[in-house]
Amino acid sequence: MPQEFAIIDLFAGPGGLGEGFSSAGRRDGAPMKIHLSVEMDHHAVQTLRLRAFLRSFDEFPQEYYDALNEGKAFPDWAELYPTNWKLAEQEVRQRVLGDEGVFNELAKELDRAKDKHSGNTILIGGPPCQAYSLAGRSRNKGKADYVPEKDARHYLYREYVRILDRLNPAAFVMENVKGMLSSKVDGGGIFSRVLDDLEAAGDGYRLLPLAQPTASDGGRVDARDFLIKAEDHGIPQARHRVIILGIRNDLARNLVLDGPVLGGRQPQVTVGEVIGGMCQLRSGLSRKDTTGDWQHVVRAQASAIAEAHEVAEDVRALARSIVIANDLPHLRAVSSKSETLFGSRHLQEWFSDERLHSTLQHETRGHIPDDLGRYMFSAAFTHKFGRAPKLMEFPEFLQPAHKNRGSGDFADRFRTQYANRPSTTVTSHISKDGHYFIHPDPKQCRSLTVREAARLQTFPDNYWFCGPRTKQYHQVGNAVPPYLAFQIGKAVRQLLT
Numbered sequence: 434m435p436q437e438f439a440i441i442d443l444f445a446g447p448g449g450l451g452e453g454f455s456s457a458g459r460r461d462g463a464p465m466k467i468h469l470s471v472e473m474d475h476h477a478v479q480t481l482r483l484r485a486f487l488r489s490f491d492e493f494p495q496e497y498y499d500a501l502n503e504g505k506a507f508p509d510w511a512e513l514y515p516t517n518w519k520l521a522e523q524e525v526r527q528r529v530l531g532d533e534g535v536f537n538e539l540a541k542e543l544d545r546a547k548d549k550h551s552g553n554t555i556l557i558g559g560p561p562c563q564a565y566s567l568a569g570r571s572r573n574k575g576k577a578d579y580v581p582e583k584d585a586r587h588y589l590y591r592e593y594v595r596i597l598d599r600l601n602p603a604a605f606v607m608e609n610v611k612g613m614l615s616s617k618v619d620g621g622g623i624f625s626r627v628l629d630d631l632e633a634a635g636d637g638y639r640l641l642p643l644a645q646p647t648a649s650d651g652g653r654v655d656a657r658d659f660l661i662k663a664e665d666h667g668i669p670q671a672r673h674r675v676i677i678l679g680i681r682n683d684l685a686r687n688l689v690l691d692g693p694v695l696g697g698r699q700p701q702v703t704v705g706e707v708i709g710g711m712c713q714l715r716s717g718l719s720r721k722d723t724t725g726d727w728q729h730v731v732r733a734q735a736s737a738i739a740e741a742h743e744v745a746e747d748v749r750a751l752a753r754s755i756v757i758a759n760d761l762p763h764l765r766a767v768s769s770k771s772e773t774l775f776g777s778r779h780l781q782e783w784f785s786d787e788r789l790h791s792t793l794q795h796e797t798r799g800h801i802p803d804d805l806g807r808y809m810f811s812a813a814f815t816h817k818f819g820r821a822p823k824l825m826e827f828p829e830f831l832q833p834a835h836k837n838r839g840s841g842d843f844a845d846r847f848r849t850q851y852a853n854r855p856s857t858t859v860t861s862h863i864s865k866d867g868h869y870f871i872h873p874d875p876k877q878c879r880s881l882t883v884r885e886a887a888r889l890q891t892f893p894d895n896y897w898f899c900g901p902r903t904k905q906y907h908q909v910g911n912a913v914p915p916y917l918a919f920q921i922g923k924a925v926r927q928l929l930t
Contacts, residue, residue, distance in 0.1 A: 436463075436464075436553050436929075436930075437464035437465070437466065437550065437553065438458070438464065438465045438466075438550065438553045438554060438555050438603065438926070438929070439465075439466060439467075439468035439546045439549070439550045439553065439554045439555070440454050440455065440458075440465055440466065440467045440468060440554070440555050440556075440557060441468060441469050441471075441543065441546065441554060441555070441556045441557070441558075441596070441600060441602070442454075442467055442469065442470040442471065442557050442558055443471050443530060443556070443557070443558030443560075443592075443593055443596060444471070444472065444530065444558045444559055444560055444561060444589075444593075445470040445471060445472040445477070445481055445525075445558065446472060446474075446477050446559075446908060446911045446912050446913075447477045447480040447481065447898060447908035447909070447911070447912050448470065448477075448480065448481050448484050448912070448915075449890070449892070449912030449913035449914060449915045449918055450557045450558065450559070450606070450608065450913045450915075450918045451467050451470055451481075451484075451557070451918075452484065452892070452893075452896070452915040452918065452919075453913070453914075453915040453916065453917065453918020453919035453920070453921065453922050454467070454555070454557060454918055454919075454921075454922035454925075455467050455488060455922075456915070456919050456922070457919050457920075457922030457923045457926060458922065458926065463926045463930065465555065465922060465926060466488075467485065467488070467524060468524065468542075468546045468550075468554070469524060469526065469539075469542055469543075469546065470485065470524060470525045470526070471526050471528050471530060471539065471558075472525070472526075472527065472528075473527065473528065473529045473530070474908075475527065475900075476898075476899050476900030476901075476904040476905075476907075476908065477899075477908050477911075478525055478527040479899035479900060480897070480898050480899045480900075480908060481525045482521050482522065482524075482525045483507075483510075483521075483897060483899060484896070484897075485520070485521040485524045485525050486510055486514075486517055486518055486520075486521035489517040489520050489521060490517065493788070493895070494513075494514065496508055496513065498788045498789060498790075501789060501791055501793060501895070501897070502789065502790045502791050504768055504791070526539070530589065530592040530593075531589055531592050536592070536595060536596070539596065540599055543596065543599050543600045544599075546600070547600055547601070552601070552602075552603065553603055554600055554602040554603060555602050555603060555604050555605065555606070555925065556593075556596065556597055556600055556602045556604075556605040556606075557605065557606045557607075557608075557918075558593060558606075558607065558608070559607060559608035559609050559913065560589040560590045560592070560593050560607075560609060561589055590607070590609075590627055590630075591630065593607060594630045594631060594634050597631070597634040597635060598634045598635050600635070601634075601635035601636055601681070602635075602681070603680070603681050603684055603929055604678065604679060604680050604681065604684075604925050604928070604929060605631075605638070605677075605678070605679045606676065606677070606678055606679075606921060606925065607631065607676070607677045607679075608674055608675070608676045608677075608913055609674065609675045610674060610675065611660060611673045611674060611675060613627070613675050614656055614657060614660070614675060624656055624675075625656070627677075628640060628656070628677070631677060631679055632679075635681065636681055636682055636683060637681070637682040638679035638680060638681055638682060638685075639679065639680050639681075639682060639685035639688070640654070640659075640677055640678070640679050641654075641678045641679070641680060641690075641694055642654050642658035642659050642678075642693070642694070643659075643661055643676055643678055643693065643694045643695045643921060643924070644658075644660075644661050644662070644665065644666075644693050644694075644695050645658040645693055646690070646692060646693055647690045647693075647694075659675050659676060659677050660673060660674070660675055661673070661674055661675075661676045661695075661917070663855075663914055663917050664701050664702075664855040665698045665699065665701075666695060666698075666699055666917055666920060667699040667700075667702055667777060667779060667780065667916065667920075668702065668855070668891055668914045668916060668917050669701075669702040669703060669704060669706065669707045669780075669855050669856060669888070669889050669891070670855050670856045670857075670858065670859055670889045670890065670914065671854075671855045671856065671857055671858060672858045672859070672914065673858070674913075676921070678694065678921070678925065680928060680929075684928075684929065688928065694924045694928070695920055695921065695924055700777070701854070701855055702777050702780060702855065703852060703853050703854055703855060704850045704851065704852050704853075704854065704855065704856050704873060704889065705852035705853060705873065706777070706780075707780065707784075707888045707889065708872075708881075708885045708888050708889070709852060709873075711792065711795065711884070711885065711888075712764070712767040712769065712792065712795065713762040713874065713876070713877055714762055714764055714765055714766065714767060714795070714796075714797050714877060714879065714882070715727050715728075715731075715761065715762040715763060715764065715765060715797065715877060715878070715879070716765075716797050716798065716799070716800050716805060716808070716877065716878050716879030716880075717765050717797055717798060717799030717800065718730065718799055718800070718801075718802065718805075719799045719800060719801050722765075722799060724763045727805075728761050728763075730802045730805055731755065731761060731805060731809070731876075731878055732755070732756050733802075734802070734805055734806035734809055734878075735752040735753070735755040735756045735809060736752075736756050737806065737828075737830060738752035738806065738809065738810055738813070738828065738831075739752040739753040739756060741828040741830070743828055743829075744810075744828055745814070745817065745818075747817040747818075748810065748813045748814050748817055751813040751816065751817065751875060752809070752810075752813060752875075755809070755875060755876055758876065760876075761876055762876065762877055765796060765797045766795065766796035766797070767792060767795055768791040768792060768795075769791065769792065770789070770790055770791055770792055779916075780891070780916070783891065783893060783916050783919075784888070784891075784893055784894045785894065786893065786894055786895040788895075789894055789895050792884060792894070793884055793894065793895070793896075793897060794882065794883040794884045794887070794897075794898060794902075794905060795882045795883070795884040795885070796882055796883070796902070797879050797880075797882055798867060798879070798880060798902075800867075800878075800879065800880075803831065803833075804868075805878040806830075806831050806878075807827065807831050807833075807847050808847070808849075808871050808872075808875075808878045808879060808880070809875050809876075809878045810822070810827060810828070810831055811827075811847045811848070811849045811871050812849045812871055812872065812873055812874060812875040812877075812878075813875040814826070814849075815849035815850075815851050815873065816852070816873065816875060819851060819853070819854075820851065821845070821847070821848040821849045821851070821871075822847075823844045823845065824844050824845075824846050824847070825844070827847070833846065845869070846868055847868050847869075847871060848868070848869045848870070848871060849871040849872070849873055850870060850871065850872070850873055850881070850889075851873060852873040856870075856889045857869070859886050859889050859890055859909065859910050860910045860911075861906075861907045861910035861911050862910065863880075863881070863886055863906045863909070863910045864903045864904070864906035864907040864910060866880075867879075867880025867881065868880070870886065872885070883898065883902060883905045883906055883909060886906065886909045886910070887909050890909055890910075890912055890914050890915070891914045891915050891916035891917070892909070892912070892915055893915070896915075
């Protein structure tokens, strides 16, 4: 009987890493099960707890699909399946790592997992990245009283290391933003400190890059070798993240690798392949939101673009076709199941669930009329030229009324996801206004829905995100792509056997 590994998931978000690792354990007959997930956000905890509850069954309960397929609220799981729900509550903890008393509380659970599984545990997670990300560092520079050394977020990775030291797992996976490679505190790079602390934790660890060949002498690899480009591994998104794999020294001593842990590059998957076949939706209007009013605004915006002589003729021609189109979308939300043109069989199998007969959380946001024109122009331009337009390339009547719009700081303010390439990085900013995540179809004049963003992040179609829509977007943007985590999980399990 194969060894069963217990997974401890820190800074878990909505569960992207955990979903991938637990799926790898189920599908390969090499059990890896989540023992504990720790997350501070209330709505993400609700999402985690629901998924933990569902995974406690060999097959998801029929009541889950009844609710999804009929558009109804979930039943009271605690009343319907009290044992399973109690297990889910025990697995998922809403805690703020770093707060007083939290480590001592979790240490008891870590010791229990370690003893129960004879040391066969795996630690995963990604400490919050706001202090390391390029966007976060740019915002911090604008704060007159900001001192990097006093920003506790720079040192949250130490909570991960502290738990790593206590648990001493067989392996760990830590994920963070690309900006961690260049972030500096106290005049030095933070990443070298992170690597030193990870190597020295517990009984010591050998750090392995996932996508680059490993040094045969087992020595320290170059920092940039830990950078993973998700689009090279079948993810329809250009998401570049630092992912560090550590194998405990006693297990890594005789480890010989004949190539990258994750294998070679895979064919790229495009935006169009994963969302192009989903039901067309119209955006909403911030006022007077009827289908007739929306179509009137869309045609008016299309006419203005078609008549703007400073606009390229190919874009004007596409706008003219929208003016006379009789197939403009009329629904803002749809529950019927989408037919999507998956170019890759692996993603077809990953997303699909035969028991699910609806498309979940596929509802558009409302926008002001001027933004409908901007979205249409950006999508039409991107369709014709294969790139999103810079703000200076928008016609004057679509320019936003920003006093500093000419500064260059807003050059990419409106960005369409090109259908024939992987998307740009899906981030939590998608929860704000959607300007960076415009749908590639000019006729729909909208930003991406939660489900479309979840597809780009490779969440299975039956994955439900709890909370209001803004919180759903935030969860999706903060996650590790589950299908990437699935591949990492398989690779880690293979190394450990």
